[in-house]
Amino acid sequence: MRPTRLWRLLPGAALILLSAGSSLAMTLGRAQGMTLIGRPLDVTVPVVLDAGSDPTELCPGAEVFYGESRVEAPIVSLRATGGDTALLRVQVPRPVDEAFVTVQVRVGCTQVLSRRFVLLTEEPGDTARAAAQPTPVAPAVIAPP
Numbered sequence: 001m002r003p004t005r006l007w008r009l010l011p012g013a014a015l016i017l018l019s020a021g022s023s024l025a026m027t028l029g030r031a032q033g034m035t036l037i038g039r040p041l042d043v044t045v046p047v048v049l050d051a052g053s054d055p056t057e058l059c060p061g062a063e064v065f066y067g068e069s070r071v072e073a074p075i076v077s078l079r080a081t082g083g084d085t086a087l088l089r090v091q092v093p094r095p096v097d098e099a100f101v102t103v104q105v106r107v108g109c110t111q112v113l114s115r116r117f118v119l120l121t122e123e124p125g126d127t128a129r130a131a132a133q134p135t136p137v138a139p140a141v142i143a144p145p
Contacts, residue, residue: 025050026058026107028088031117035101036124041071041092043119045105047078048085055079055086059109062090067098078107096121 029046041064049055060078064071075091090103099121106114 026053026113028105028107028113028115031103031119035096035119035121037097037099037121038095038124040094041074041090041096041101041103043090043103043117045088045090045115045117046085047088047107051084053084057109058086058107060088061106062088063104064090064092065102066094066096067100069098076105 027048029048031043031045033041033043035041035043047055047058049058055078058078060076062074062076064074071092071094075089075093077089077091078086079089080086088105088107090105101119101121102116103119104114104116106112
């Protein structure tokens with residue numbers, strides 16, 4: 001490789017290194033909350049922020065789909081929970097009417113981090129019946145001495 005070629009690559013490499021130094025280190029956790037048919041959607045997603053980041057300057061957003069139908073105007077809020085964590089909450093007042101719900105959340109104004117969650121819905125009675133059913137216990141077996 002000739003020295004003149006190396007000098008042509010140097011400005012591009014410097015630009016890549018400078019842009020990597022100013023990137024945010026954010027992480028979106030798993031979606032939390034139950035999606036029940038006939039009930040409004042209420043899901044929270046934990047956000048781990050870079051040290052020194054202000055959660056109020058993150059430009060949170062979300063898109064929600066019930067099945068393949070886009071839900072208009074979900075309510076998106078971001079609340080600091082202390083330290084370098086925050087909770088992104090997505091609420092939809094319209095009751096869930098499909099077997100699956102897709103929630104795409106995004107955080108960040110200039111550098112956007114997004115994650116898509118596909119949630120399977122349950123009937124409201126399914127969770128109550130599962131909790132009310134007793135767990136079968138195997139009979140005790142006494143061995144002769």
